[in-house]
Amino acid sequence: MLISTKGRYALRVLIDMAEHNGTGYIKLMDIAQRQEISEKYLESIVKELVRNNIVTGLRGKGGGYRLSKEPDDIIVGDVLRLMEGGLAPVVCLENSGKTCPRVAECRTLEFWRGLDDVIRQYIDRYTVADLMRTEENGNDYII
Amino acid sequence: MLISTKGRYALRVLIDMAEHNGTGYIKLMDIAQRQEISEKYLESIVKELVRNNIVTGLRGKGGGYRLSKEPDDIIVGDVLRLMEGGLAPVVCLENSGKTCPRVAECRTLEFWRGLDDVIRQYIDRYTVADLMRTEENGNDYII
DNA sequence: TATCAACATACCATTATAATAGGAAATAGG
DNA sequence: CCTATTTCCTATTATAATGGTATGTTGATA
Secondary structure (H helix, E strand, O other): OOOOOOHHHHHHHHHHHHHOOOOEEHHHHHHHHHHHHOOOHHHHHHHHHOOOOOOEOOOOOOEEOOOOOOOOEEEHHHHHHHHOOOOOOHHOOOOOOOOOOOOOOOOHHHHHHHHHHHHHHHHOEEEEEEEEHHHHHHOOOOO | OOOHHHHHHHHHHHHHHOOOOOOOEOHHHHHHHOOOOHHHHHHHHHHHHHHHOOOOEEOOOOOOOOOOOOOOEEHHHHHHHHHHOOOOOOOOHOOOOOOOOOOOOOOHHHHHHHHHHHHHHHHOOOOOOHHHHHHHHHHHHHH
């Protein structure tokens, strides 16, 4: 399993917010109930989204969260990289500043780079608005 | 980082075996030294490759390992799925027999399926023979 | 000013990762 | 047949990540 609950839940929260993107702020408790995810756990996820200005929070009565941008301006790849702390398929491609000592003789790096490209291209093609629309397709197959 | 050392090391071992695919069997100690990986750790990886008939072992003096098939018959995707225990991007796509209760209302499943496809298509396009050839390209860039 | 909800911090149980250690079994060369 | 060699097999372990839970503080507003 390549993507953890953090990335998956974050997307679900953003879609939920986009769908209830009406007047004011949305309480996290409401999202938690609709999505059937622990509110406390969602807090730690939303905190990350707030810090990166994908979502805006307002405390106090009538407070809650709302999207900081339009759904079609939120790129899925950005959200996933943020929540997962990068999505490089191998350590060698995490730009940690240090070069792998075996890079000259490495026979697999090229392959990993290609995989990284393929993943990046796919996840950066989708926005939160795109995910909302998948509903229409009626994806009620058995997994 | 999506792929662990098990998957990465397994590929390096297979490439190493393919490159030294001469007369007889190759000692794991030799591979370990060339690849600068602990021999004991490699054992646990190669054991998995033996069990799945990708590699054949022979014990005793003059023993070692060799590929069970030709390098271009070993698909990288098969090796990775084996070593990583599946490569589904999310739990929902691991065919564990049970259906997600939220499948009907899930807005992200379609997206994850697409990601799974893209990854699968890429890694199943490569064989160990392909990886050997990347040497010629001279991939001496800085990461 | 009471209430509500975000924000902050700390803690915790379980699992995965990346090994290491020690010995048993088999094979081939002498 | 014996012995060195090398795979094979079964633990054990340290560290980190995952997936939470608990408690309390701050700030907005009705």
